[in-house]
Amino acid sequence: MLVGLGLGPGNPELLTLRAVRLLKEADTIFVPGRIAADLVAPYGDAVMLDFPMTDNEEKIRSCLEANAEKIAPVAQNGLAVFGILGDPNFFSTFSRLCGIIAERYPSIEYRTEPGISSITAFASAAHVPLTGGFVVSDGAEPSALIRLKARHPHEIIAGLKAEGYREFVLVERMFFPDMKVYRDAEIPKKSDYMSVLYARR
Structure with missing residues (x-):
């Protein structure tokens, strides 16, 4: 089993109770960088994976494939937890990673567990109540x-x-x-x- 786990906006006190439990239960914790590694450190040593900040699709695909090969053996035999800042369903690479794992290892099950997203964290940090409708975008046209x-x-x-x-x-x-x-x-x-x-x- 592979779980994409939201770690919240970066403050260790904003980890959910479920996040803490899953981190403790994980056979291996994977993270995309140092900030996430520091967040999960109290609950286990993490394996840092390379996710380059680039628009080069070939390089992105190559890194995703390499990361899938590191995660798959754990997910096939136990619990692999992939900790991500924010929420794993908001503008994260987790869905693309799962797409590659599904291609290569269709027997591996995966799911996500929510974390405090940057949207709700922003509202709290900036003291801005979000009422009525609003649009969230990374620059792309909302679909x-x-x-x-x-x-x-x-x-x-x-x-x-x-x-x-x-x-x-x-x-x-x-x-x-x-x-x-x-x-x-x-x-x-x-x-x-x-x-x-x-x-x-």
Whole structure:
């Protein structure tokens, strides 16, 4: 098993309880650099992997493949934890790494565990309450949308389809014991107040 683990914005006190538990349980901890290595140090020695900051796709692919070969033997036989600053689903290389592992080692299961993202950390550090809708981008044109409190998802989806959105995922009561995840045609007409709808063009 491979777990992409969010380590938060860099302060060791902002690690989640789940992050601490997984770091202690890991057979091997992998990290992309020194800051992450320092964060996980109280819970285990980490193997630092090379993830170069470059636009050279050939070099990026080569490093991802080399890193996949280091992680795979651990993930095949035990628990490999890959600790990432912030959250592993926000602008991280974890999804690309998993794509390569899936190609080469399809039997390896992988998942992510959330960490405090730079977006929520920013709001706290800057004393800026994020209310109403807002856009998050790394400079690229936004291609996805997240709608909170999606109690009537079919009505919302009908409007989004008119705007060109085609892929939809609804998560109801996220991380509660009765959490449910629905995709596209599975999405119910009504959902809990604590529901989040994801849409992609």
